[in-house]
Amino acid sequence: MPVVAQKIEIKASNKFKTYCRKAFGVSRFAYNWCVERFTKDYQQYLTEWSVYNRKLKEYSSSPLLHTQMPVKPKLPSAIGYKYKNDFNSKKKELYPFTKEVTKYASQQPFINFDRAVSAFIKAGVKGKRKKGLKDCFPKYKKKSYSSGSFYIGGDQVKVKTSVSCSRRLENKSQKQYLKIPKFGYVQLKEKLRFEGYINSVTISQRGDRFFASFSIKISQEEFDRTHKAAVQNKTAVGIDLGLKSALVLSDGMAIKAPKPLKKSLLRLKRLQRQLNRKNHPRTKGDKTKVSKNYIKQSKRLNKLHLRIHNIREDFIHKVTTALVRNYEYICLEDLNVKGMMRNHHLARAISDIGFYRFKSVLMYKALNFNRTVVVADRFYPSSKTCSRCGAIKENLTLKGQSL
Numbered sequence: 001m002p003v004v005a006q007k008i009e010i011k012a013s014n015k016f017k018t019y020c021r022k023a024f025g026v027s028r029f030a031y032n033w034c035v036e037r038f039t040k041d042y043q044q045y046l047t048e049w050s051v052y053n054r055k056l057k058e059y060s061s062s063p064l065l066h067t068q069m070p071v072k073p074k075l076p077s078a079i080g081y082k083y084k085n086d087f088n089s090k091k092k093e094l095y096p097f098t099k100e101v102t103k104y105a106s107q108q109p110f111i112n113f114d115r116a117v118s119a120f121i122k123a124g125v126k127g128k129r130k131k132g133l134k135d136c137f138p139k140y141k142k143k144s145y146s147s148g149s150f151y152i153g154g155d156q157v158k159v160k161t162s163v164s165c166s167r168r169l170e171n172k173s174q175k176q177y178l179k180i181p182k183f184g185y186v187q188l189k190e191k192l193r194f195e196g197y198i199n200s201v202t203i204s205q206r207g208d209r210f211f212a213s214f215s216i217k218i219s220q221e222e223f224d225r226t227h228k229a230a231v232q233n234k235t236a237v238g239i240d241l242g243l244k245s246a247l248v249l250s251d252g253m254a255i256k257a258p259k260p261l262k263k264s265l266l267r268l269k270r271l272q273r274q275l276n277r278k279n280h281p282r283t284k285g286d287k288t289k290v291s292k293n294y295i296k297q298s299k300r301l302n303k304l305h306l307r308i309h310n311i312r313e314d315f316i317h318k319v320t321t322a323l324v325r326n327y328e329y330i331c332l333e334d335l336n337v338k339g340m341m342r343n344h345h346l347a348r349a350i351s352d353i354g355f356y357r358f359k360s361v362l363m364y365k366a367l368n369f370n371r372t373v374v375v376a377d378r379f380y381p382s383s384k385t386c387s388r389c390g391a392i393k394e395n396l397t398l399k400g401q402s403l
Contacts, residue, residue: 002223002368004194005215010178010203011187012210019183020205023101024148028141030098031109034083035138038117041075048073075121080114101150102181108151113138145295146302149204156181157198159188178212193226194218207303223368228325230369236329241358243349247319250331255319260311261352264304271301312354320362324369332359334378 010016055070076082084107091098091106098106116138123136158179176192177185178201196218204211218226238250246257261268278294281287323330337356341347366373376382384393 001217001219003199003215003217004196004223004226005213006193007211007213008192009189010210010212011189013186016180016183016186017210019101019180020148020150020203020210022097023105023150023203024205025143026098026101026105027109027150028143028148029095030087030106031113032140033087034080034110034113035140037083037086038079038113038138041079045073045075075117078114079117080110080112083113084110100182102152102156104153104156104181105150108153144298145290146207146299147205149202152181152201152203154197154199154201157201159192159198160185188212192216195222206306206309208299209303209306227368230325230371233326233328235327236331237323237327238331239323239333241333241335241353241355243346243353246315246353246358257353258311258315259349259352260308261348264308268301268304268308271297271304275301312352312357316354316358316361320358320365323362324365324371327371329372329374330362330366331374331376332362333382334375336378 012020052070052073059069087095087106087110095106120136120138156179159176160179161174161176176188176190178188179185180203192214194216196216199215199217201215202213204213240248240250242248244256245254247255249255275294275297278297279288279291280294281290335355337350340350340355363373365371381392384396385391386393
């Protein structure tokens, strides 16, 4: 069964904003509690490894004196669930403030942390460089006055129509309302477009706006009703991602990106300078209080970031939808986006287009529309290969000249 998502803005009151700030804080606290605990456990794990290596060396040099082979240390599996049980046994006495919001605000971070640890261990197994492994280590979540999120499970989600706090509007308003656990109903600015089972809802803040992101499991009939049918043809297309033109198709069509970051860069710099002038702690041990003007300015800055994000997302979704509807087979190049971002001359332009985001959106939409996406090998010499005879120009440069 297809799983779709819909993000709807919430008409937030001051009471709801206060509730969200509490839930954001609880979620952040639980995740940082895991990071602090894991940092200590991982240091102990490294110490055990050094002891193991020393004992293994002694055992290899003189097996007659050391009859028992040392045991290799291991990190416990499902470490997030282990931390969750320890946290739940202590939170009633030590952390009673977690009871003021939904239970998922303090439980979902442990699942997210377990995924972060799995990604960290996977990076170590692949044998990445020490610098890359350090980047994968779970990091503390920072407090922000203009962003945050918390999760609500499907068993606590209720969406009703014509529910209002005002008796005059009861059963007369056609607005939809979402029930927030331990708070009440909040009004949604749009209606849900899909009919199905709601898996979960994520409440998030961007700037001064609050959103509810619904994950809904729907039937194939409902998917066909709410989405335009794909063109049934046996067409194929190859896509070349670039900076001058975001996409160049094999049939000759070139699609340019809006590049919202480039257009808003001067305004972004000005807002950041204004934010830096407000009173706020500038170093880790600085005890300067955050001023109200700093909070207001951070919301203005985040509002511009949200606008840039929305323009980029709108472009990516429209282009990917058009591709999966009109082409049955799509060939895409496998780019090392992380490596390309290390080039400081190109990093801003690459992030402004969103190469990785484009690929991930295209993949899941192709799955929903039963399209085939072929990812070409990263080291396949497509640009150096002649389209007529198939000869490979080994000395071809980026400028298109042979040495």
